[in-house]
Every structure is written in structure tokens, then in C-alpha cells.
């Protein structure tokens with residue numbers, strides 16, 4: 001894979017052994033790009049890629065089925081994974097199946113909100129429940145979940161998108177809370193939420209019109225940014241929400 005395809009990502013750093021990585025949501029735009037970058041990294045020994053539909057396996061790549069709405073599939077995935085050094089959660093939901101981001105409180109719909117919370121907050125929390133115990137007790141390990149800047153309460157100046165915003169804010173709180181518990185048994189671990197920028201994927205397709213030139217990242221570029229950001233973080237950063245450019249965002 002050439003450097004332009006790798007988006008400038010030069011490989012994971014800081015691990016003291018070949019990395020076993022798990023990607024959840026590996027069929028999505030950003031999740032598949034992260035998976036490709038990890039597979040091309042000589043420091044990564046194995047990638048376990050989970051999605052709702054079975055992906056093709058390849059050298060270094062094991063695949064499995066996982067639905068965030070079915071905790072049993074998460075438990076089975078964790079069992080299959082064994083000890084892992086990096087968990088990257090790239091799932092998320094903004095629209096689809098009758099769900100549209102709400103412009104006003106008039107559009108609030110309990111079922112849509114429940115689904116947004118299920119996918120964006122509860123599902124990743126269950127991934128943490130089953131996979132954080134799989135991180136090694138000593139040495140660098142990373143749990144990263146893609147959140148969104150719009151989940152930042154302090155940064156909310158535009159309003160709208162109630163369900164998605166609130167679910168991502170809940171995810172940020174879950175990551176923060178898990179980071180505190182994780183540090184008690186795994187002091188070298190990092191547990192963070194990430195904002196990928198605006199990325200050209202199915203999730204952002206209907207909302208790309210107003211995006212400034214050069215600010216709509218190809219998935220490969222966003223994935224490279226996110227893995228590079230992780231390289232620069234230490235356990236002291238655990239619990240934070242970090243943007244694609246390394247900026248720490250307010251909760």
C-alpha cells in the first residue's frame with residue numbers, strides 16, 4: 001500500500017509487542033479504512049474485523065459477525081478475540097430506517113431516539129464491557145470509539161440533531177467512566193473517544209452540501225488521522241474526546 005493510500009499513517013507506535021487489533025464496524029466507511037491501514041502495518045500481527053455482515057478474510061485478517069443490538073454476538077466476538085491490544089469501535093448511526101436528524105423538538109420520536117442510543121451509546125458500552133477485560137494488564141493498550149464533535153455539549157452552538165448529539169454525548173460519558181475503571185487494573189491503557197472530521201461515507205452523504213472545500217475527508221485520510229492521533233496519546237489522556245487533528249474537544 002502506497003503512502004498516499006495510507007494517508008501518511010506510518011504505523012502504530014508505543015506497543016511493546018506485535019499488535020492484535022479488533023475493529024468493530026469494519027464494514028463501514030471509516031471502519032473499513034482503519035482495517036486496511038492496520039492490515040498494511042507491519043507492527044500489527046492480526047486484525048479481527050467484526051461487522052453485521054460477514055466480510056472476506058485475508059492474510060492477517062479474521063472476520064466475524066457482530067450486531068450491537070445483540071449482546072450475545074458481542075460476547076462471542078470477545079471470546080473469539082482472546083487478548084487484544086487495540087479495540088477500535090467504528091460503528092455509528094445518524095439516519096436510515098425512518099430515522100432523520102431532528103431539526104426541532106417537534107420531530108422527536110421515542111423509537112428513533114432509542115435506536116440512536118442503542119447504536120451510538122449502548123452498543124459501544126457493551127463492546128467495552130466485553131472487550132476491556134481482554135486488554136493486557138501491563139504495556140500499552142488502546143480502546144478507541146468514534147464519537148462526533150456534535151456530541152460535545154460545550155461545543156453545541158447550532159442545536160438540532162437531538163438524538164444523535166445526545167447519544168454521542170452519552171458515549172463520551174461512557175468512555176470517560178470506563179477510562180477511570182480501566183486505569184485501576186490497566187494503568188498503561190488508553191480509553192478515548194474520537195471525532196473523525198467530516199468524512200465521505202454513507203453516514204454523511206445527505207449532509208455534505210455545506211462542507212467547506214478540503215474539509216470532506218476520504219475515509220482513508222480520516223482513518224490515518226485517527227490512528228496517528230492515537231499514537232500521540234498517553235494514558236494521561238485517557239477519558240478524553242479527541243478530534244482528527246489531535247485537538248482535545250470539550251465534553
Ligand SMILES: NC(=O)c1ccc[n+]([C@@H]2O[C@H](COP(=O)([O-])OP(=O)(O)OC[C@H]3O[C@@H](n4cnc5c(N)ncnc54)[C@H](OP(=O)(O)O)[C@@H]3O)[C@@H](O)[C@H]2O)c1
Pocket residue numbers: 025026027028029030031051052053066067068069090091092093094119123146147148149195196197198199200201202203204
Ligand atoms: N462520516 C462523518 O462525517 C462522521 C462525522 C462524525 C462522526 N462520525 C462517526 O464515525 C463513525 C463511523 O461512521 P462512518 O462515517 O464510517 O459511517 P458508515 O459508513 O455508515 O459506518 C457506520 C457503521 O456502523 C455500523 N452499524 C450500524 N448499526 C450497527 C449495529 N447495530 N451493529 C453493528 N454495526 C452497526 C454500520 O453497519 P452496516 O454497514 O451493517 O449498516 C456501518 O458499518 C460513526 O460513529 C459516526 O457517528 C462520522
